Every structure is written in C-alpha cells, then in structure tokens.
Amino acid sequence: MRTPLSRRTMLKRTLGAGAALAFAPLAPTGSPSAEVHTRPIPSTGEPLPCVGLGTWRQFDVGTSSEAREPLKEVLRQLVALGGSVIDSSPMYGRAERVVGALSAELGLTDEIFGATKVWTRGREKGMEQMERSMTRMNQRPMDLMQVHNLVDWETHLDTLQDWKAQGKVRYVGVTHYTLGAFDDLAHIIQSRNIDFVQLPYSIQTRRAEERLLPLAAENEVGVIVNGPFEGGSLFGRVEGIPLPDWTSSFDCESWAQFFLKYILGHEAVTCVIPGTSDPDHLQDNVRAGYGRLPDSDTRSRMRTALQDL
Template identity: 55%
Template sequence: MHTRLIPSSQQPLPVIGLGTWQTFDVRSTSAYPPLQQTLATLHAAGGTVIDSSPMYGRAEEVVGDLTSQPEAPDAFFYATKVWTQGREAGIQQMEDSLRKLRRPSIDLMQIHNLVDWKTHLRTLRDWQAAGKVRYVGITHYTDAMHDELARILSSETLDFVQFNYSILDRHAEKRLLPVAAERGVATLINRPFTEGNLLLRVRGKALPGWAAELGITNWAQFLLKFLVAHPAVTCVIPGTSNPAHLADNLLAGEGELPDEATREKMAAYVRGL
C-alpha cells in the first residue's frame, strides 16, 4: 500500500485506514467475528489506522477487545477523540478512552468537532509532552467548518486535521487542504462516500473503460483513489464492518494513482451519472 509521511514526524502512514462510526458499535461479542476479520483484512493489506471516538457508542471498547491479543496491540495506529466540555471532563473522557482501547498511550488524540478545543488543546499539549499521546489533531465533518479548521491550523501547531471530502464534495480543496499542506499538517479524510450516498449513486452503473488503465476494478476503489491521489491527503478512513467491503476499499491504496487531469475526468464522470 502507498504511504504518506506525517509531516511533523516523517513517520509513514498507509493511505487507507478504517473508520468505526456505527460499524463497530455492537452490543454483543457474537458480532465480533466479522469485525475481527475486518481488522485482519486491514492488517494483511498493510493498513494501520483505526479511527474512533467516545461519540461512537461502544466502538472504542470493541476495538480494544479485538486488538487485545499479545500480537495485535502494536500492529495498528490508534486514533480517537475527546468530545466534551471542560478540562476535567476532557481528562476523564480521554482516560476512559485509553482504558477502553487498552492502551497506555494513544497514537492520535483529536478534538472532536472542535468542542471546547482551546481547553482540550492545552491538556493535550501536556499529554503529548508526557508521552501519553504521540499526535494531536482537530476534526469536523461539514463544509461550513472548513474555514474555521483552516484558521486554527494557521494559528496553532497541530499534527493532524480530520474533515469530510469526496469526489463530489470538494469544498476542502478551496482552502483547507492547501493550508494543511502549507502548515505541515497530516490529513484524515472522513465521509469519503458521503455516508454511502455516492455508492448508491454508482450502484449498477458501469465503470468507465479507461478506469482499467489505473488498475481500478470496483467503484469503491474509483472513489477512494480519487482522494488518495490528492498530494495533501494523508489517509482516508471509510467506515465498514464488512471485510469484503474493506478489501475493496484497500485496493485504492495500491497501484498507479491518477494525475490531476485524470482526477478531473473521474469527477466529471461521476457527476454525469
């Protein structure tokens, strides 16, 4: 799988990861086997990033349970979030996340949807200095907040920013992606399928014949490869609990990537469907 460097550390990160919103929020261990296979599929393809949040129900705890075997814990890059008001509440929530994920420290802690971000950022600076978090980031999921994310990136030193971006939702290209590149901030891309709407749009439609020139064999690969090809994108994190769907997604991180002219051709084709 292709990798991109995290600018603040030069650590390589595989370009396709896994989101856990809804998909890993299960109530019974009887639902664990396919999720275990999903994580095994991610690992086998060279993927590492697992993104979660306290907002996602039991997802953190489920990830912790499934990666608790002796050989598994350090095989992944764990990203989660703080999503509450106030310093003490934030500390308690982050401690709870470490406990649920069964981690003494976390690779990436993000301030979810900018909730009380100034308060939590001060705490995270301390945690980062103490080695409890490796990287610090901020997130949102709507176009309306891209300018605010860019403004914060311009005024604060951060390692990551997570936001929405897809082949038909390209608002992030206007300012946010350029600012992230300029400031040396790694990017995680959420909602790459616009919560499944893009997959519904292309369902039953034929891939263009020229997609084969890029080694593209399915629509998930087509939609994700468009994103991965942007030079300011570090990692895309589509959510799924289905190992077969994840295997399709992961193919986007391999092989030739489209140039800018081909990316525009890809977007025009999807718009025309």
C-alpha cells in the first residue's frame, strides 16, 4: 500500500529539495509584490492583511516548551511576513491562553489583530466569557468579538453593540462552519449592524459565492473564511500531482497557495484563516497573499483543473 504524502513532503517536492525551509524573507520568487496584500475592512476602511491564522486544535496545547516552541515560531513568522489576524474561541480549549502567552513572550501583542468568540447562552454568562477571553488573549480592547456558531446571537449582538460603543471591542461579527446556517447568516447580514461574518468557503465548497459573498459586499460586511483546505482533504486530492505550469501567472508556488489564492481572488473576501502549528506551512500559507491573484477567468480554470484530477 502506498504511504500518503504529507503536506510537508508535497511542499518540498513542489518547490524543490529543501526549498520549503528556505523561503525568501518577504516575497515569493519572481513576485512583483514584496508585501502581503491587505483588504479594507468595509465598515471603516482599516487595512487588514488578507491571510491570517486559525487556532482550532493546533493551539490547544500544554505548557511544555516542546509543545509551544513551534507555535511561538508560527506567531513570529506570521507577523514577520506581514500577517496579523489570529482567530480563536473559548471552544478551542487552551488556544486563547496560548495565543495570549506566546504573543506576550514575543512582544507581539500590539502587532496582532485578535479575534475570538462568545460561545454560551445568556447575557451575563456571555459577558463573563468575553471578559475572560480578552484577558486570556491580552487584548483590550478586543479587535474582533464574534458570536460563535450563532449561539444566542441576538442576546450577544445586543451586548456587543453596547461594548463597541464603549470601546471595549473594535469590531463585531458572527460565525458558522456549516452550509445549513447560510440563511441565518444572510438574515443577520441584512438586519443587524455587524462588521464581519465568518463562514466556510473553498475551491471545493463554493456555495458562499451564490449569495453570501455578494450580500456581504452589498452590506459592507467583511468576510473571514474558515475551512479553506476542507480539513486537509484537498491535499489528498492533489497527492503526487505537480502544480500546473500556468499557475505561475498568478505567482502560485504550491497547492496550498493554489487553494488560498482561489479564495482571495474573490474581492468580497477580507481574510482567510488557515490553521497550522507548522512554521513551514505558515510561511506557505501567508505567501498566498503575495503577488498576483487570479482573475475570474483564471479562477474558472482553477476549478476545472481540480475537477479534472
């Protein structure tokens, strides 16, 4: 039985032996851009780097240096490469604490755009949880507080609008990870004053393109994308397959960048947050925000190429 290739092995084979460990400090090879792209937050115009970091599972670790050193390097490189968005949740075990502790150790607390969530029911419990999350992440004010998976969303959005007016949070949003919640997300985008919606979107799962992405753009709501790699299954689809030569036309160096650049090619997307605990993968991911992005015709070609595998 053939042993499946890891993403690390695929990355090395795509870029050449050892290249996965020897990225240029700022820009990908041949890229006309030496900085990561930013997108304006629609409600304010504040620029936000278009590739960030998710922390589900990977940052739920203990206090040992063996567990935390790779994560510290992930955070360091995220900021060094121009990124800033780090998304977490009290649902993610120890992730908030780890992000807060490591960013403080690195002196990067002020360089991070911190995003977390409220995931409980009731006004008082919600306020207690959000206060605790801000303390854990060393973020006051919190850059972005989101209602996780729409749990008691009406109650928490009322609280968050008050907190935003008081300056306790800078931005307010809602999240979900399933397609079945899209109607509810659409309703909230149209009926409530929110700054961000977080939703699942990938080159394989494109339902967001039909309604939610246009709706967010129309209502000046930023979009944060989760699940860009379909839990890693997209890498299984391209195992052993070389990256097409024509992807150099949009400065694509790896399959991870192929999947992320497809998402970023949609102008309604503000930021995508692939999760990783691997510094090499972090570099690869952030570099998807460098250089040229695919236009609509190229994105169609990308869809066809994946379907034909």
